[in-house]
Amino acid sequence: FKPLAASMGPMLKEESFHLGTGANGLRRVVKQGVIPCALIQKYVNKWVSTGLDLFGTDDSASAQWAYVYGVKGRYDEREAQEAAEREHLNEASRELYFQELRDEMRRISRARKEGEPELYIPSDKFRRGIGKYAGQRYTVHGEPFDGDDAAWDKYLDEVTPSDEEEDRLVNEYMQQEWIQYREWKGE
Template identity: 45%
Template sequence: MLRISNFDDWIDYFYGWQKDIGLDAPEFKEYRFEAKYGQVSPEIEFGDYHGQLRWKTVMHIPDQRIRDAAQNLVVYQGDTEFASVEQQRRLFETAPSRYDYLSLVRVMTEEMRHGWQMSHVLITQFGRSGRIEAQKLLERRAFTDDRLLGAFNQPVKNWLDFFTYTQFVDRDGKFQLTMLSHSGFLPLGRSMPPMLKEESFHLGTGNNGLQRIVKAGRIPIPIIQRYFNKWLPTSYDLFGTDHSSSAHWAYVWGLKGRYDERQSGADADKDNLNDTARRLYYEEVQKLTDTLNKLIPAEGAKIRVPDLRFNRQIGRNAGKFFDIDGQAMSKEEFEKYLPTVMPSEEDEKALESVFKEGGWIVPKGEGEFEPSEGARPRQ
């Protein structure tokens, strides 16, 4: 049943969602949630409408199929934002320091704002169907396994989990937001610059957190590796299926560009858009992991980036069996192998012990924390 008729109604529903998932503490109530729209180039940069002015409203979009696809992009992006908050909501009581506690608050409030942003686009642009979808964004729950993408139904159980998640899943988010920043649908494209600015802190939190963990040297590298094995294949899947017709038409219609749209001098391979973005992501992750490995003593085991074929749930490698190095295995071999390279109950118990002992992460002082713009006092 539709319970909202305007954005003010949705705001009331949003605060009810915060309370329902247990995140109505003062830090969240004091944050100034708002829709922010940045500046983008005025013309569509690619596809069949290349060179035309971006569409200022949904009614300027010339084809109902394109309108429907635009709404779908907004819905999926918004769903991931609220889902990530639900996944991480249990971490506050185990924060290793005040700095990390405040960082988690910032990450989560900004993810909430991103969901707020997508809901604002839905309600102000898409009429009744947009209001219905904006309401649904606050009704699905990650912890009841009904968010739209499987990666956003998995729990984030501890701080190693969190830092790995923000390093890899939020990095996928950076890729998605960048591709949407080129959108010919102006309200969507203009939503992206502020979101990307905020997302950079989330990526930095993950990358810096992993560096601090490796420098401390208390968590065994094999355990860290298993958390990489958990989140990286999931992140690969978030780019979508190979030879995706949805990605093809989103590009042709000017709704979603390439990650390197402005840098690439080549014509787009419209039949392999998702795989091209996924490979760029893999290259970036490999460089970050190489840097992380430099912090490990020379004689120590190194962290590996799982092969793009490992444990995939969608695309041409779904249902096929490869180890983390990309070596083919039989189904029987893989079923025995997989539990040995994924986080286990034993890993969780070992981490719990390390967390209690302390010294597992290089400390950072509260004074090093940079608050979100929305958390700053009004002038």
């Protein structure tokens, strides 16, 4: 389908730009050191699971048909020697994305101020709403959570941002020079 094929190059460049902009922005926030890494980690814990769920179900029939019709493929489709596991396309894409997140967070974490905790990407089992871990309780480190509903809620309060922390982020930290400005490369 020619219109879709023509749009792929620009669309992939745009997506790459968005990923790079987000990573660079987060790196500049961490490097500035105004917002504590412990708070940044809580937001990472909150949002990574949502991003992983956006890939859809692990055994998506829609993904299989998209592959059959050539709309969806693996990033290395032309070089891949083995046949695609069509029933696991979303799962494979999600795992590549997850690995990319982990690698990027390691790079971002190197910019933190001395004494700040290392940032990490939570387990792909944590807070999942879709896929094989949907609705199951795992810690941010991927360990099965052992506790009742009240203990789970308490745990989530400890590892994701509270309303008070959100308020502090906006009304205290972000009132300061919270992001490192890029040097102007003009005159």
